[in-house]
Amino acid sequence: MPTMRLPLLLLLLIPAAAVAIAGALWGQTALLFVFKPLSTLLIIYFAMPRGQVLPVEAQTRPWILRGLWFSLGGDVALLWPEQGFIFGLLSFLCAHLCYLWAFTRVRRLGDWLWPFGVYALFAAAVLSQLWPGVPAELRGPVIVYVLCLTAMGAQAAVLGWRARGTPEGGRGALLALGGFLFVLSDTCLAINKFAGPLPLASLWVLSLYWTAQVCIAGWLSPKRGA
Template sequence: MASVPQPLSLPTPRPAFAFAAALAAGAAIAGAVLAAPAAADGWRVLHWIGKPLATLLLLGLAWRTGWPLSWRYRRRVCAGLLCALAGDVLLMLPGDFFVPGLVAFLLGHLCFLAAWLDDSRLAARPAALLGCLAAAAALVALLWPGLAPALRLPVIVYAAVLATMAGQALGRAAWHAAQRDALAAPARWAALGGLLFMASDSLLAWDRFRAPLPLAPLWILGTYYPALWAIARSVARSARTGDA
């Protein structure tokens, strides 16, 4: 009797990387929330270790995905995660490294944007892009009184790039969903990551330039790491992707 064909089994993102990244992210968040102000106590050291370690592990998760959408897509996402890792480190260094950290994350968003453009045109869904740009413009307007003159142009540029990245991710997901093609599921992960990244950076900017948020690290990092995880998860093919 002829054997029944088995469903296509695809390698999934490495669970060990995901679990270790979750532990490191939890340590980073707990350390930031519980650390004494301006003190290098044990909690702050835990944060210093956990924050870049979580990002590094998510980079490893993306890089070791067994069956990526494409090698080029994976390289671009990993380049973006590497820039995020650099930004994490720069923002933890003693001294004012806010602008260098901003530049590192800006380069990361450009890498993510390049990944989204690998299989969709820019502004595939104009409403998604315009909506994200409008939200970013509204946030910058609210932050404007608290921005030092030297930071205004960098913040405008960063907000525009971040919103373009998130808007493109959302539009790409909507386009693939409408096509009902094999990239719809991975594109949804990328869109979730883009929107969470925008939320995390908006919370960070509000806390820094507008008004302190209660338990700010909890909300900022609590959206940042899921954003990176979703973006790393978007590298893996779904079961319907096949050999495309």
């Protein structure tokens, strides 16, 4: 499979994502049903040939790809926002666990504690505002999800920090950004669902989400000479 370079990915992903977001904003479900999964599939295709250079990537690459596939499952489930919410939550929970497992193949969990403290404070502040709107039957799953999401974001920041000044520094920074944007995307989703409506929610949620996934996929090293 040839490597899809980033400019080509963006050339295809940006219009696909734009159509999906427009479909969500304007209630054009046919567009959303086609272009939302397609956008994530393009990121998976971008990631597939990557991560085959560094020795550690024999452990990280399979889990990043699994995380992307679970994300695709979550995308499909959330095409039905009410009926598919639990299935989407579980799919993205699995995605975050896959990413977290991949990140801890490089550095142990909590190798640098500051990001975990910052993300914990942020999560607590958001949950304190949203908690009254979270149905009782969802409070347990939401807490578990938030713990996994913030741990993923914080561990991504750990890898970004520890990679400073190394040949992997650029990709480490990209990963840290991806984790942060994923947390922001899910925060917008939670605000819209439990406290909203958030104006232009689909624009913020989906644009942040796909940018985050590109950053996470871009953390995997490109093939030599690609």
